[in-house]
Amino acid sequence: xxxxxxxxNLENDGIESDVERVSADFDRIHALCExxxxxxPQIEEGVPIEDEALRDKFTELTVLLNELHPADxxxxxxxxxxxxxxxxxxxxxxxxxxxxxxxxxxAARETLIESMDKDELxxxxxxxDADELAELAGDLPHQVVYEA
Numbered sequence: 001x002x003x004x005x006x007x008x009n010l011e012n013d014g015i016e017s018d019v020e021r022v023s024a025d026f027d028r029i030h031a032l033c034e035x036x037x038x039x040x041p042q043i044e045e046g047v048p049i050e051d052e053a054l055r056d057k058f059t060e061l062t063v064l065l066n067e068l069h070p071a072d073x074x075x076x077x078x079x080x081x082x083x084x085x086x087x088x089x090x091x092x093x094x095x096x097x098x099x100x101x102x103x104x105x106x107a108a109r110e111t112l113i114e115s116m117d118k119d120e121l122x123x124x125x126x127x128x129d130a131d132e133l134a135e136l137a138g139d140l141p142h143q144v145v146y147e148a
Contacts, residue, residue: 022072025064029076032061033084040087062091070096074103077112086115097124101139102132109139122147 036043039054049055065073065088073092077085077100089112092100097116101109101124113121121144125133128148137145 022068025068025072026076026079029061029064029088030079032057032064033080033088036061036087037084040083043087043090061088065091066093070099071103073100074108077104078108082111085111089115094120094123095127098126098128098132098136101136102128106139109136113139113141118144 035057036054039049039051039058041047042049043058049058065076068076073096077088080088085108097120101112104112116124118141121140125136125140125144125148128136133145133148140148
């Protein structure tokens with residue numbers, strides 16, 4: 001075997017550890033959503049969370065989401081009930097919004113787009129190429145597609 005080749009078992013170990021990590025992240029995100037549910041109204045309104053313990057959990061959730069690939073964020077969003085999905089969506093970095101919208105199901109995409117204003121939608125699609133924008137065009141308001 002040449003030095004450049006990785007033994008198959010090491011490749012699989014890397015894949016398995018990635019899957020385990022993502023699975024653990026999903027579980028942690030679900031747990032954090034449960035813990036944070038009393039603070040959902042504050043999060044939705046953009047009001048700072050007063051309770052220090054909840055604020056720490058909010059920070060942890062935000063960091064976890066920011067570390068995930070957009071496809072994994074999409075999978076997390078798909079796995080959450082609608083209210084939790086909308087709260088978690090607020091925490092996704094705007095730079096990832098477009099990529100995440102491409103990855104979620106049509107039904108989830110529709111609810112996420114409905115929760116965004118025109119400026120947020122324009123920012124979300126700003127980094128998408130023409131093919132990606134075309135994929136979302138049917139779900140976006142006409143004005144957003146026109147301005148994008």
